[in-house]
Amino acid sequence: MKAVILRGALKEEHIKKIEETAAKAKVDVCFLDSEKELPEDYEDAEIAYGFGMNIAKARKLRESKSLKWVNSTSAGIEMLLKPGFFANEDVLITNSAGAYGVSIAEHIIAVTLMMFRKIDYHYAESLQGHWAEQLSQKSLKDCRITALGTGDIGRTFAKRVRAFEPESLIGVSRSGKCSEDVFDRVVPVEQLDEVLPQTELLVMSLPGTRETEGILSRERIALMPQGAYVVNVGRGSAVDEEALADALDGGKLAGAALDVFRYEPLPPKSRLWKTKGLLITPHVAGNMTLEHTVDKNVEMFCENLLNYAEGRPLKHLVDRKTGY
């Protein structure tokens, strides 16, 4: 059995761990710096590990009927699910949802507090050498928070933000349930419109699926209280960007932090760059730039490599119907 590993952010310690696990699992592994280097004797590999975008570029692997399992180091893998994308229509696809919770939860709290405390403004002023006047601030204490998405990201965020003593912390999920007891209550997405009027901070961590497309619509933004805040770290497609920009420019929303966008990189001419109170980060909340994320990612893959070799079901398998 052969596996191709696109190295990406892997360090020596990670490679060593994968090599040891592969030896146990009796899998031959080949580590590549680029998908372009694929050696001929690995074109019929059964397993591919790497960043989804890079696996997508490895044409020889995509076109091989031998490819049985693709492990994407990212959580969002929309592209890999397109019908006909892999020659083997039954290829198993696992993602790395679960590896990014810590990184993304820290990002959410960072950008929220930056906005609440006007540190974005003070920092911009400081770059000009200005000692600016104080502005009114908002606190996570006694804040009414709604997490739209109660997966690993939503739950890891909830556990951290709880320590800041919010007034309420509501989860919204497809099922209306959550695998851990970390929210005050969890409601099904059908009740989203009922919780929005009480939501001062809306944190979105949804996958990019047909069901989440445009879920934060113009009508839903209008349901939020005056001066509310939005943070999106899931997929850009979940937000009506024009409606969000209108709500910020018009003063309905006090601030928004977007790490993901409908089109990435965000086009230079996008109005979002100039939208009032919009904090833009270039899709960095959950990349493999945090050591903990890479460690966790490799740990999850190694566990699955043993599962695969020994015929046990894989964890983190993506459901082609729901898209996550």
Next chain:
Amino acid sequence: MKAVILRGALKEEHIKKIEETAAKAKVDVCFLDSEKELPEDYEDAEIAYGFGMNIAKARKLRESKSLKWVNSTSAGIEMLLKPGFFANEDVLITNSAGAYGVSIAEHIIAVTLMMFRKIDYHYAESLQGHWAEQLSQKSLKDCRITALGTGDIGRTFAKRVRAFEPESLIGVSRSGKCSEDVFDRVVPVEQLDEVLPQTELLVMSLPGTRETEGILSRERIALMPQGAYVVNVGRGSAVDEEALADALDGGKLAGAALDVFRYEPLPPKSRLWKTKGLLITPHVAGNMTLEHTVDKNVEMFCENLLNYAEGRPLKHLVDRKTGY
């Protein structure tokens, strides 16, 4: 009995609460927008409440032997303690240490995560319309944290940052003790040099006293590990600013966030404005710009107003010897 209240950030609800408490305590109160408006019949007031700097400017009160109790809405009150500052040398001075914990703890976590996750860089780039490359990040998870100062600020920070799962969380205090069990361990300040080599993030929340002057010296910065971070929200006098700037420009420290400075406002020509990796905020971590802070501040004053009227000891009394 008469009290003068300098309104500052007080809202109608706060004034109402003070009026009700004063009626119970049988104290006549006079609310002023500026210390310049002091009416003649309040020049012999026994009680003064307001921002320390503004009380200092109320010459008639300072020179009155009738003044028995000064309540400063800030926590730092160095100026009010100068010998001869008040005509009544026995004037009781209370500060508002305890009102700022929530606000300042949120500030500490905001600036720490901004630095750890390079959001300062990404935000500055976004202001130019640039979608920047990812940079390596650092996490609060598994981070070794030392809080220099275990008062209300240090403890409120510890309770929040604990949820981020640091590897260690050590408190350093004068006594080596802490009133709440929120640190892994608390050591006396004499052992500071022993904990610095294991400190990836040093959070300073010390009052401005002779003992804290220059406590983060060039020698102590040298004891910290390569790539460590410093956050100071206490008093600027506690840091050797030149040594800190050298350590940042030289790459010894990966980042520092200062909200307080030896001279405020920070002079336009200060090298700190241009120091690499230094995040400057204009003393906004703990001002009365957060509603919660004002609420808490008024609550503490009202409790003390009843204590005073009924002859009970005052809380938050400043010890002239230690200076806090």
